[in-house]
Amino acid sequence: MIFDLHSHSTASDGVLSPRELVARAAQQGVDVLALTDHDEVCGLAEAAAAAAEQGIELVAGVEVSVSWSGRTVHVVGLKVDAGCAALRDGLRANRAGRRQRAERMAELLAATGIPGAFEGARLLATNEELISRTHFARFLVGRGYVKDVKTVFKKFLVRGKPGYVPHQWAGLAETVAWIRTAGGVAVLAHPGRYDMGKEKMSLLLAEFKEVGGVGLEVVTGSHTADQVPLYARHAEHYGLYASVGSDFHAPGEGGRELGRLPPLPANCRPIWEAW
Numbered sequence: 715m716i717f718d719l720h721s722h723s724t725a726s727d728g729v730l731s732p733r734e735l736v737a738r739a740a741q742q743g744v745d746v747l748a749l750t751d752h753d754e755v756c757g758l759a760e761a762a763a764a765a766a767e768q769g770i771e772l773v774a775g776v777e778v779s780v781s782w783s784g785r786t787v788h789v790v791g792l793k794v795d796a797g798c799a800a801l802r803d804g805l806r807a808n809r810a811g812r813r814q815r816a817e818r819m820a821e822l823l824a825a826t827g828i829p830g831a832f833e834g835a836r837l838l839a840t841n842e843e844l845i846s847r848t849h850f851a852r853f854l855v856g857r858g859y860v861k862d863v864k865t866v867f868k869k870f871l872v873r874g875k876p877g878y879v880p881h882q883w884a885g886l887a888e889t890v891a892w893i894r895t896a897g898g899v900a901v902l903a904h905p906g907r908y909d910m911g912k913e914k915m916s917l918l919l920a921e922f923k924e925v926g927g928v929g930l931e932v933v934t935g936s937h938t939a940d941q942v943p944l945y946a947r948h949a950e951h952y953g954l955y956a957s958v959g960s961d962f963h964a965p966g967e968g969g970r971e972l973g974r975l976p977p978l979p980a981n982c983r984p985i986w987e988a989w
Contacts, residue, residue, distance in 0.1 A: 716973045717986065719748040719773060720790060720903065720934060720959025724840035725757030726777075727848040729964040732761035735972075738965075740768040744973040746986070748773035748792055748959065753808045754844060755796040776801070777903060778892070779808060779883040782918060785873075786881070787908055789889050789922075790931070790957070793989050794898035801896040808884050809843045816845040818879045819871075823850070826876045828859060847871045848963065864968045873909075887925040894926055899988050901929035901957045905948070906941040919952045929985045932956040933978055935970035946979040956982035 722728035723735045730738060732749060739747045747770060749761045758774050765772035775792045794801060820832030832845075834853035839845045851866035860866045870877035884892075890900045902922050905915065919930070930949040933942055933956075949956045956978050960970040978984055 715745040716743055717746045717958055717984075718744050718960050718962070718973045718975065719746070719775070719792060719901075719957050719985065720750050720777070720931065721747060721962045721972060722751055722777075723749060723757045723761065725749075725754050726751035726841065726844045727839070727846040727963060729967075732757035733764040735962075736761050736764035736768055736770065736772065739972045740770050742971060742973040744770060746771045746773060747972070748775040748790075750775035750777040750790050750792075750959070752777050752844060752846065753779060753805045753812075754841065755794070755802065755805065756841070758796045775898075776805065776893075778805070778889045779881075780886050780889050781881075781883040782886050782921075783914070785908065785910070786883060787886075787918065788903040789886070789893070789927070790901040790903045790929075790959070791893035791896065791898040792901060792929075792957075792985065794893060794896040796896075798892075798896035801892045804884060804888065804892040811881060812843065812845060815879050815881045816850070819847070819850060819877050822879065823870065823877045826870075828854070828857075831877075850877065862968070886921060890922070890926045899929060899955075899985065900927045901931060901955075901985060902927060903931050903959075904934045904936050904961060905930060905945055906934075906937045915948070919948060919954070923952050923954065927954070928988055929955040929957045931959060932982055933958040933975050935959070935961040935968075935975075939976075942976065943979055946982050949983075950981050955985040955988050957985040 835849035
């Protein structure tokens with residue numbers, strides 16, 4: 715079976731509607747798909763209906779932005795109850811500061827000679843509560859400032875670059891608690907993307923496990939071939955299940971196509987064994 719347990723729709727910063735995303739996953743041969751929009755679960759009902767029509771299994775999910783030790787990490791919740799009040803309230807609080815962050819990002823970009831970024835990003839966002847860095851990146855690519863989304867992040871939208879704005883998200887323990895209260899399992903997303911050394915990563919994984927996290931994304935769209943066995947060993951060492959997900963946002967926009975991922979290493983316990 716083909717599992718893809720990390721994907722995004724227009725409910726956050728994907729370019730396909732939940733229905734379109736599920737249809738594309740089915741075309742790519744995916745058997746089990748998780749929709750994991752950023753800090754939002756409003757696309758899950760449409761995705762579930764489409765999955766029933768397409769004959770594939772939908773895993774209800776969400777990707778939560780977390781502040782940990784002065785940096786942002788992401789935690790994916792899988793098999794969550796989208797109607798859980800604790801989860802929905804927590805996600806609503808996490809979304810609350812996104813507009814202010816977007817406005818500040820636009821101010822900083824304007825100071826570097828790039829006007830109109832907020833309005834440009836807003837027009838690209840279907841959900842105005844979720845104007846994200848990805849929407850800014852698409853605006854900059856569309857205006858010809860940068861060749862592709864990946865380059866935008868490197869030049870403008872990460873720590874130390876002119877469009878970066880720090881933000882205080884939910885804490886690690888409270889995020890995992892929301893997911894567990896909603897009946898889900900918490901997975902640390904794409905660990906290879908975090909700019910931290912071995913010692914810091916060890917602290918993060920130990921704390922994640924301690925507060926109730928159960929999984930680690932080992933195979934994901936942004937991991938290199940060398941990173942897959944590294945994080946497989948981390949998962950084994952910390953007693954975490956291993957997850958797999960493309961982190962798909964848009965056709966041709968970096969990363970991986972839905973379902974087009976290498977298999978989990980043999981020493982991994984697949985996350986779906988947790989349910």
